[in-house]
Amino acid sequence: MSDEMNQKPNLNLLYTLEVLLAEKHVSRAAERLNLTQSAVSRQLSHLRDIYRDPLLVRNGNHYVLTPRAQRLGEELEGLFHNITKVLGHTDFDPQHFDETFTFSSSDYVAQFILPELVDKLTNMAPAMQFAYRLWEPDNLIKLGEINVQLASTMLPEAPLGLSSHQIGEDIPVIVTRDKHPLSESKSITEQQLTDYPHIRISGGGDKDSFLDKEMRLRHLKRKILVSTPFFSSAFALLQQTDALLTVPLHIAVNLKSTQKLHVIDIPFNVPTHKYWLLWHPKYDHEPSHRWTREHVLSIMRSSMYSVQKLNVTE
Structure with a gap:
């Protein structure tokens, strides 16, 4: 392996560098990294060789960052933020959810329930955007391919191959x-x-x-x-x-x-009519989808009535 390849920093070295630049102190960085001070000093020396820059320069009783180190610090902050997202360690925050969610149903739901859905969900997720698509029966076999994240329809039983919650039933x-x-x-x-x-x-x-x-x-x-x-x-x-x-x-x-x-x-x-909230299983573990479907299910269930408690012909 060439010297050039050996000089490339690995992810662990980059993490050490991020901590060093944040702390501007070798011993404090060692505490955060759960390493000995001598180990962090050796890694700092290696990083200085790689970047051909001192990175941290003593100024009296403390260190200051070189211009190269300041630029690296900004780049590393974005890098580790994206790595955390890829690894799935970020929590879903509806306040920052700014994607479009496509819902499909009958025009009854679109006219009488969708406005309530949009109002309640956008109060919790102000940047969320909605799209509506009229439900067609053949969408059942295409739900994994079409741009529909959530659908509601009436079916005798839960459809095989799709994820679902029963909203309710009546006659x-x-x-x-x-x-x-x-x-x-x-x-x-x-x-x-x-x-x-x-x-x-x-x-x-x-x-x-x-x-x-x-x-x-x-x-x-x-x-x-x-x-x-x-x-x-x-x-x-x-x-x-x-x-x-x-x-x-x-x-x-x-x-x-x-x-x-x-x-x-x-x-x-x-x-007996049974009503279902449907989605493709590819969305099962998506945090934004889980959050949205739970609220949609609650709102749609509230629009249903218990048949046993009604006497509509009075």
Whole structure:
């Protein structure tokens, strides 16, 4: 090995140099490094040979840094800060989190829950930025490839191959506008399900295909007035027609007063809707993601209602 290669400082020598430049004192540096004073003196001598500079120069009873040492001190500070980050020894601080977090869901969540998420999270992480992406069912198999850090959707069970937390569960109900001919009814007949047209929300999870299945078993068929991927357009159409709309119970409860809805029980056996917060496992141990998903989960769970405690048709 050449003399030039032998003269290159290793990481331990650089750490000794950083401590020496910070302390400007050999014995204090030795205490910090848990080394003997003679060992640190030998390393200082080696560093002086490498840099061809005295680095520390005695000035009376103390040492001062040479200009070369001052420059090295600034460079070493940044170097060891980056090494600490690479080794994962830094704690996550939401006050300094300045990345963009992309969330995907139905437009109901975007309209009625996302504003609360953004408000609460940015109060804790003021530099945090948000992006929103409408959820599509085929995103389940692409979540590791697309730029989405967190998603919420309705599924029968937790999807294999993804990480998840269950947000909650409820059942489907039918809603109408409050001036609908059925607005005084607490239940709906099979005949009325065929008499009135239906609005179908096609975006997100499967909310109402069970209704078609149950009706076919009874030799009935519903008429779909319009199919739309958006809750917002579905509720706007609902207010202008005598159509029926099948939605999850917690949405009906949350929007009952503001949207002036009437809620009706479905006269068949209905499935249980389960709601999930999903992310790709590559984010499992990412501190910023863990912090964000825990707060998102708490906020989204607070928007759910316990089905057993509700009597929405009162």
